[in-house]
Amino acid sequence: MNNIMLIDFGSTFTKVCAVSLEKEILLGTAQAPTTVKDNILYGLISAVDSLERVTGSISYDLKLGCSSAAGGLSVMVSGLIESLTLEAAKMAALGAGAKITGSFHHELTDEDMSVIEKNIPDIFLLAGGTDGGNQKIILHNARKLASVREPLTVVVAGNRVVADEVSAILEKSGKKVYVCPNIMPSLTTMNTIPVNNIIRNLFISQITVAKGLKQAEKMVDQLLMPTPYAVLKAGTLLADGDGINPGLKELMIIDIGGATTDIHSICDGYSTGNGIISKGLVNPRIMRTVEGDLGVRLNADTIVEAAFSDDHGFFAHFTENDTKERLNSIKDNPSLIFDEKSESFDDALSKKAVNIAVKRHCGTLKKYYTPEGVTYLQFGKDMTSLPFVIGTGGPLLHSRHQLSVLRECLFDSTAPDSLRPKKPQFYLDEKYILAAMGLLSTISPVKAFTIMKKELKMISQESVNGN
Amino acid sequence: MNNTVVLGVIGSDVHSVGNRILEYALTEAGFHVVNLGVMVSQEEFIDAAVETNAAAILVSSLYGHGELDCRGLRDKCIEAGIDDIILYVGGNLVIGKTPFDEVRNRFEEMGFNRVFPPGTPPETDISFLKQDIILNE
Numbered sequence: 109m110n111n112i113m114l115i116d117f118g119s120t121f122t123k124v125c126a127v128s129l130e131k132e133i134l135l136g137t138a139q140a141p142t143t144v145k146d147n148i149l150y151g152l153i154s155a156v157d158s159l160e161r162v163t164g165s166i167s168y169d170l171k172l173g174c175s176s177a178a179g180g181l182s183v184m185v186s187g188l189i190e191s192l193t194l195e196a197a198k199m200a201a202l203g204a205g206a207k208i209t210g211s212f213h214h215e216l217t218d219e220d221m222s223v224i225e226k227n228i229p230d231i232f233l234l235a236g237g238t239d240g241g242n243q244k245i246i247l248h249n250a251r252k253l254a255s256v257r258e259p260l261t262v263v264v265a266g267n268r269v270v271a272d273e274v275s276a277i278l279e280k281s282g283k284k285v286y287v288c289p290n291i292m293p294s295l296t297t298m299n300t301i302p303v304n305n306i307i308r309n310l311f312i313s314q315i316t317v318a319k320g321l322k323q324a325e326k327m328v329d330q331l332l333m334p335t336p337y338a339v340l341k342a343g344t345l346l347a348d349g350d351g352i353n354p355g356l357k358e359l360m361i362i363d364i365g366g367a368t369t370d371i372h373s374i375c376d377g378y379s380t381g382n383g384i385i386s387k388g389l390v391n392p393r394i395m396r397t398v399e400g401d402l403g404v405r406l407n408a409d410t411i412v413e414a415a416f417s418d419d420h421g422f423f424a425h426f427t428e429n430d431t432k433e434r435l436n437s438i439k440d441n442p443s444l445i446f447d448e449k450s451e452s453f454d455d456a457l458s459k460k461a462v463n464i465a466v467k468r469h470c471g472t473l474k475k476y477y478t479p480e481g482v483t484y485l486q487f488g489k490d491m492t493s494l495p496f497v498i499g500t501g502g503p504l505l506h507s508r509h510q511l512s513v514l515r516e517c518l519f520d521s522t523a524p525d526s527l528r529p530k531k532p533q534f535y536l537d538e539k540y541i542l543a544a545m546g547l548l549s550t551i552s553p554v555k556a557f558t559i560m561k562k563e564l565k566m567i568s569q570e571s572v573n574g575n
Numbered sequence: 576m577n578n579t580v581v582l583g584v585i586g587s588d589v590h591s592v593g594n595r596i597l598e599y600a601l602t603e604a605g606f607h608v609v610n611l612g613v614m615v616s617q618e619e620f621i622d623a624a625v626e627t628n629a630a631a632i633l634v635s636s637l638y639g640h641g642e643l644d645c646r647g648l649r650d651k652c653i654e655a656g657i658d659d660i661i662l663y664v665g666g667n668l669v670i671g672k673t674p675f676d677e678v679r680n681r682f683e684e685m686g687f688n689r690v691f692p693p694g695t696p697p698e699t700d701i702s703f704l705k706q707d708i709i710l711n712e
C-alpha cells in the first residue's frame with residue numbers, strides 16, 4: 109500500500125489530503141465547498157481536481173474519510189445532578205466528536221420534551237445515578253423519552269441496576285436502544301470510553317446513511333469517524349508517540365472555526381502547587397470542549413458583545429459603526445473573504461474566541477480563607493505548565509497574526525485563578541492536516557506521526573512580528 | 576439494607592486523619608463509603624447523596640466552626656428531595672466549654688439524627704448507623 113487519500117467532509121469545506129506512505133510525505137492538500145444538499149461527491153470531486161492540478165494524477169490504494177457535514181453528529185444528553193452525571197455525559201459525547209444540541213438534568217419536563225421533539229438529535233445519551241445509586245430519575249426520563257413520537261436512538265449509560273428496565277421501557281415504544289456500562293459507575297470514576305465507542309459506531313453504521321453521506325462510499329473506501337474525533341486522535345498520537353518515537357507528552361489543540369471553537373487537551377492537569385485540594389469531577393486526560401457560542405462567523409455578534417462587556421480592547425481600533433457594519437456583512441455572507449482592515453477585525457474575533465474558549469476549558473483555582481490561613485481548591489485541569497499548543501482552523505490559518513491570536517490562550521497574571529498555559533511552544537497546523545492524520549493513524553500511527561512532525565510548523569514571536 | 580454512606584469534613588476544615596479512619600472502619604464494617612474528603616460544601620454532600628442514593632450522610636467537623644457550617648443542611652436535603660436521609664455529625668463540635676448536651680441539642684434542632692462527642696470510637700457510630708438505616712427503610 110502506498111498512496112492514500114484522506115478526506116474530511118467539513119461543514120463548509122471538503123478537504124482532501126494525499127500522502128505517500130512509502131516516502132512518508134504529504135503529496136498535497138486541497139479543498140472545495142462541501143455539497144451536502146445535492147450530492148456530497150460533487151465537492152469531493154472538485155477538491156480532488158484542484159489537488160491533482162498541482163500534484164498530477166495520483167492512483168490511490170486507499171481512501172479514508174471523516175465528516176462533520178450535514179450538521180455533524182448531534183447528541184442530546186441527560187443526567188441527574190448537573191455537575192455529576194450530566195457533566196460526565198457531556199464529556200463522553202464531546203470526546204466522541206459530537207455536537208451537543210441539548211442537555212438536561214433531573215426529571216425531564218414537558219418543556220424539555222418539546223425542545224427535544226422540535227429538534228430530534230441523532231443520538232440521545234441517557235445517564236443518571238451511579239451504580240446502585242438513584243434509579244428514579246433515569247426510569248422517569250426513559251418513560252418520558254418513550255413518549256416521543258418520532259424515531260429516536262437512545263444510548264443508555266446510567267445506573268446499571270435499572271439498565272435493563274430502562275432499555276425495556278424504550279424498546280417497547282419502538283426506540284433503538286443501546287446499553288453501555290454506566291458513565292459514572294461511582295462518584296469518583298468516570299467511564300467514558302464505552303460510550304465514546306458506541307456513539308462513533310452508530311455514527312458510521314447509521315447516522316451517515318440518514319444524512320446522505322452514504323453516497324460518499326462510492327468514492328471513499330471507508331467513512332471512519334466524525335471529524336472532531338479524528339482531530340482528537342491526531343492530538344493523542346502526537347502526545348503519546350507512535351510506539352517507537354516518543355510523543356510531546358502533553359498538549360492542547362485550539363481549533364477556531366466559523367461555527368464553533370473547539371479546544372482539545374491531552375494532559376493530566378494535576379495541581380502544580382503545594383497544599384492545593386482538588387475538587388469536582390476529575391476531567392479526563394483526553395478532553396474536548398466545544399464552544400457553540402464562539403464561532404467567528406455564526407456567533408460574531410456574541411463575541412463582540414463579550415469583548416465589549418469586559419473591556420478587553422480587542423476591538424478598540426474599530427468605531428461602533430464600523431463594528432456594526434462588519435457584523436452585518438458577516439451575517440449576510442458568512443464565507444466572506446476579508447480586505448486588509450476586516451482581516452484584523454477577524455483577528456479580533458478569533459482572539460476573543462480563543463481567550464474565552466481556553467478559559468472555559470482550563471481549570472480554575474479558588475481561594476478560600478480558613479481559620480488557618482488561605483487554602484486553594486482546584487477545579488478541572490491545571491495547564492499552567494503545559495508544554496505545547498497547536499493552532500488550527502480556517503480563521504486562524506488565514507490570519508497574518510497567528511501567534512498573537514494563539515497567545516490569547518496564555519495565563520494572565522491579572523486573572524491568576526484561570527490555570528492556562530504559561531510558557532507553551534506554539535505550533536501551527538499550517539496545511540490543515542490534523543483530521544487527515546487522525547484518519548491515517550488508524551492504519552499507520554508511525555507514518556501519521558512522522559508526517560505530522562514534518563508538517564506542523566513551530567512558530568515563535570520573531571517570525572510573525574513583522575506582519 | 577442500603578449500605579451506601581457519604582462521608583466528608585465540612586466547610587473549610589482540613590483535618591483529614593479522622594476522615595480516613597472513619598472511611599476505613601466503615602468499609603471494614605461492610606459499608607459502601609463515598610468519601611468526599613476534606614473541605615466539603617453542603618451542596619457537594621447533597622449532590623453525592625442524591626446521585627449515589629445514599630442512606631446516610633456522615634459529617635465531620637473538627638476545627639470549631641461546625642455549627643455555622645452545618646446550619647441549613649437538612650433544609651437543603653429536603654429541597655433536593657432526600658428529606659428522610661440520615662444525618663450524623665461528629666468530631667470536635669464543642670466550642671470552648673459548652674456542655675455537650677447543649678451542643679447536641681443545637682445540632683439536633685438543625686435536623687441531625689445523631690450527634691457524637693469528641694473521641695467517639697468508630698464502633699459506636701457503626702452500630703447506631705446499622706440500626707438507624709434499617710429502621711429508616
Ligand code: B12
Nearest residue numbers: 478480588589590591592593635638639664665666667700
Ligand atoms: C493534627 C491537627 C491539625 C493538623 C491537621 C492535619 C491533617 N491533615 O489532618 C493541622 C496542623 C493542619 C491543624 C490545623 C488546625 N487546627 Co487542628 N488539630 C490537630 C489535632 C492535633 C489532631 C487531629 C486528629 O488528627 N485527630 C485524630 C483523629 C483520628 O481524630 P478525630 O479527627 O477527632 O476523628 C475521630 C473522631 O472525632 C470521630 N469523628 C470525627 N468526625 C466524625 C463524624 C461522625 C459522624 C462520627 C460519628 C464520628 C466522627 O471519629 C474519628 C476517628 O476515630 C487536634 C487536637 C486533637 N488532639 O484532637 C487539633 C484541633 C482539632 N485543631 C484545632 C484547631 C483550632 C486548628 C486550627 C483552626 C488552627 C490551630 N490553632 O491549629 C487549624 C484549622 C485548619 C483548618 N482549616 O481546618 C482545635 C479545634 C478546636 C475546636 N474544635 O474547638 C484542636 C481540637 C486542637 C485544640 N485543642 O485546640 N490541626
